[in-house]
Ligand code: SF4
């Protein structure tokens with residue numbers, strides 16, 4: 001009969017209405033700032049620069065090779081290479097970024113910078129509550145803001161970080177073996193300059 | 204004591220009017236009737252918007268707004284501030300004057316309807332002899348303003364929305380008025396105040412409301428369906444169907460003018476609910492004779508609350524109708540039912556009181572409903588739709 005469907009529909013909505021007051025499972029909304037769902041391990045949004053040890057300037061892995069700057073599709077990385085050199089994690093003297101800016105308002109979180117970096121120096125962070133009242137300056141992050149410790153990297157992406165550590169350890173071992181070989185070949189001569197990092201990274 | 208509480212606003216008004224010079228007395232008296240209406244109903248509108256959003260949320264198993272103030276009750280203030288601070292955009296080629304006047308006229312027209320609604324015993328702004336007629340007359344002014352809005356915007360969506368609105372409102376005005384004519388026939392008066400007074404008696408503990416008669420019940424249902432269409436509420440919200448027309452006739456409105464359209468929609472919903480209460484549900488009369496100690500205005504607003512809740516419930520349930528369904532429903536179902544209902548009311552009037560009258564009149568309501576309903580459903584085929592130009 002006419003109107004039957006309407007009555008049935010009304011009953012259905014009434015059941016939903018009342019049900020939402022008695023059963024918590026019906027209300028699937030997560031009340032965000034108070035309640036949070038755990039983030040997926042692979043979550044990512046903006047890049048950060050990894051440093052080892054305590055001091056962010058001394059431990060910074062980045063050697064200002066500018067590969068990421070060139071690869072970044074929207075061109076949101078700006079790097080200024082240092083004039084002098086500082087020792088890196090392996091004790092070799094390396095350049096370091098005198099300036100390293102990422103404009104996060106332009107960054108599209110593609111992770112390409114992470115993929116191309118040969119030094120495992122740049123990784124993706126998971127912090128997402130980044131709103132600021134300064135539209136330009138507040139979203140242009142300099143190297144100090146970008147620098148985050150290796151411990152932080154381990155905390156947010158444990159699997160990835162373990163893998164990175166393995167790679168770095170393997171590289172270190174390779175570098176040490178090469179140094180040893182070089183020392184063995186020309187023992188009286190002083191320790192030669194270590195090979196170019198890009199070359200060292202080649203498998 | 205009960206009497207005093209019931210009449211407290213009337214007494215207050217008389218007391219206040221007594222303090223002003225005789226020359227300005229009529230004006231002050233009118234102001235004291237009008238200002239509360241203008242303050243109270245927009246306030247109710249604000250409350251209803253939260254209620255609606257929370258109610259619809261619950262129907263869809265969501266929380267609804269719950270951030271501004273305790274339980275989100277201050278949400279309308281936030282909304283109000285937002286709409287007030289928004290830029291007022293008027294299209295370049297719009298008819299500026301008409302574009303500005305349309306929302307104002309709409310709100311004014313809906314407010315005028317409240318003049319004849321008795322919200323409590325002796326509480327009516329204007330006790331007119333032709334109150335019901337006045338109500339429907341100013342009610343149809345809304346059509347003019349809707350068309351003004353649609354036409355002056357110079358936007359095809361606005362115009363389409365306005366045309367839909369006009370077609371819908373005019374079609375549904377016929378059953379709306381015809382179904383209320385039954386009450387006018389039974390009451391023998393057009394004055395809203397005397398219509399309510401005629402329903403305020405009791406048999407035993409049960410009231411003499413018109414809705415408790417076969418023709419009254421049918422008239423009430425028809426009236427409410429038509430009222431939903433008149434106030435452009437879902438499922439009759441084609442004029443502003445956002446999925447196809449953006450926002451219908453108020454597509455080109457922004458900021459406070461947009462808020463005025465919203466206000467008018469809710470005010471219209473409330474005033475037509477108030478009219479339904481007045482005509483069929485005994486206005487401010489208590490539903491059971493031993494409840495008369497509760498002030499009359501509380502009864503009126505209590506009933507209004509139920510109507511609003513019903514509107515929200517319907518909105519949360521039914522999908523929007525198609526234009527042809529809408530028109531078919533108005534002219535092939537509502538109109539014949541309303542006409543038959545008129546006859547039923549006449550038969551009821553002239554048959555002697557008793558069980559036979561009930562049987563005959565109930566049959567006169569139910570039989571056409573079943574038959575018309577069957578005829579109406581006959582053409583409805585639920586099958587896979589084929590599109591002529593699909594391939
Ligand atoms: S994530 Fe992509 S867009 Fe962002 S800085 Fe890295 S390369 Fe550029």
Ligand code: SF4
Nearest residue numbers: 062063065066068117
């Ligand atoms: S590719 Fe890595 S090492 Fe090179 S500049 Fe970018 S972050 Fe630094």
